[in-house]
Amino acid sequence: MRIHRPLADAVVGTLQEIFLNKRQADRAIEYVLKSNRKWGSRDRAFIAENTYEVVRWWRMLHYVIDAPDTLNKFHFWQAFGAWQLLKERHANSEESLFRLPDWTEFSKVSIPKVFARYEEATKIRKVIESVPDWLDALGEEELGEEKWNHELPALNQQAPVVLRVNTLKTNKEHLQDLLGDEDINSVLNNELPDALILEGRPNVFKTEFFKDGFFEVQDAASQLVAPFLDVKAGMRVIDACAGAGGKTLHIAALMENKGRIIAMDVEERKLQELQKRARRAGAMNLETRLIEPKTIKRLQESADRLLLDVPCSGLGVLRRNPDAKWKLTPEFIDGLRTIQYNILSQYSTMLKKGGKMVFATCSLLPSESEAHVKRFLEEQGDKWELLEERRTSPADEGYDGFYMACLLKK
Structure with a gap:
């Protein structure tokens, strides 16, 4: 096992930024990779992959090294070292290969203890699958034990590009x-x-x-959303939670640059990024609008198609954003549920009669997805018809975990 000190330093420093300074993993990794232009592609891959791997398996590694709740930089060195040992053990059965460099930072990493604690961890689902207590309980409550046991390991697999x-x-x-x-x-x-x-x-x-x-x-599951909207060239389409516009640009391509797309969001910086991406893509049939108090009212019954890809927990895309599970809280998700239903009930007024609306989330939780559509139909069912709904499964399809429902406004 050969580990180069500068690369290990970079990984451990990035982990401290993520866990101690609460930086987003992708931004912390991007920052450290830009800090040394001399690193080659293999060096950069080692830093990015090992950082994401330790983040993904943080609870298991925390258990394996028997770390306290209050952390310092040496605990991140120990977690990094334990991860190298576990990877080596998985790849090769020769115990003679299980060793770390003779560095002070690894002096408290006991190989027998790491492997013994790992065996203990395999008997505790929330530890071996590396999720917080509350998330493990919530996943089982909403999906059922069998389904949660099925999906959870897939959320820890590296997503394809x-x-x-x-x-x-x-x-x-x-x-x-x-x-x-x-x-x-x-x-x-x-x-x-x-x-x-x-x-x-x-x-x-x-x-x-x-x-x-x-x-x-753009992930495979995300690529299913725009076609689900059944857009046609020449239509007027509103993407009301556009963000940086991945699905907006897909809609533009499906419409062959004919018709009009209004991409909306509450954050101006995201719309500016969308404009930049649209110019690169040659998407000429869209405009951006910042959502303000009167925006929704002004656009009432104006759209042939309406996409509501609402803010959500992102529990369906943990493969790509593993640090999210350490930053999310049950209270935050409760707040999101309120926002999600408010968007569905209020923004749906922008759709014309006879138009189609897609409500979508990248969450595995029915309480962020199916439950909202069910409530919406119970409250406004005389005006709406559910045409189709779909879920994608990280375990069964290898896609991110998305939910989408297509509704017709009568």
């Missing part, structure tokens, strides 16, 4: 060939007409094809 081909500029066969020429290999997905699933984790953002707007990075 999936591209959505921008059909305003190219097609997937052509892009697959172009990327192949750059030694970036991919496979097609029969269910997703515009998707390429990459082999490995190459940095596609450095390619000219990304800069030219030939694709966006």
Whole structure:
């Protein structure tokens, strides 16, 4: 086992930023990678992958090293070291290989204790699957023990990199060939007409094809949402929780740049990012609007299609954002449920009669998803009809955990 000191320093420093200074994992990793231009692709991959792995398995590693609640930098060194040992043990059965560099930071890492504590952890679901007590209890309560046991391990698997081909500029066969020429290999997905699933984790953002707007990075489940809306060229569509606009741009491509898309959000910075991405993608049929008190009223009954991809816990995308499970709280999710239903009940007025609305979340919890649609239909069922709903399963399909419901306004 060979570990280079500067790379280990970078991982441990990033972990401290995430857990002690509460920085988002992706931003903390991005910052440290930009701090040393001399690192090669392998160095950068080691830092990013090991940081995400320790974050993903933090509770298990915390248990394995028997760390206290109050942490200092040496505990992160111990967790990093324990993770290297566990990976080595999983990959190779020769005990002679189980050793760490003779560094002071690893002096308290006992190999027999690490393996013994790990065996103990395998008997405690919330520890071995590395989730907080409250989340383990909530998942079992809402999904049932069998379903939660089925989905939980999948949430700890590294998600594949999936591209959505921008059909305003190219097609997937052509892009697959172009990327192949750059030694970036991919496979097609029969269910997703515009998707390429990459082999490995190459940095596609450095390619000219990304800069030219030939694709966006977008998970398979997320790529199902825009087609679920059943948009047609020439329609007037509102994406009312657009964020940085991944689904907005997909809608623009499906509409072939014909018609009008209004992308809305409460954060101006996200809409500015969407405008930048739209220019790169060649999406010419959209405008952005900041949501203000009178915005919804002004757009009443104006849309042929309405997308409500509401703010949620993100428990369906923990594969991509493992640090979220350490930052979320039950109280925060309670607040989100109120926001979600308010958006559904108030924003739905922007849809014309005869129009279709999609309500979507990237949460596994029915209380953030199906329960809202059920309540909405109970309260306004004389005006609405549920046409179709769908859930994606990280365990069964390998997609992120999304929920989407398509409703018709009578």
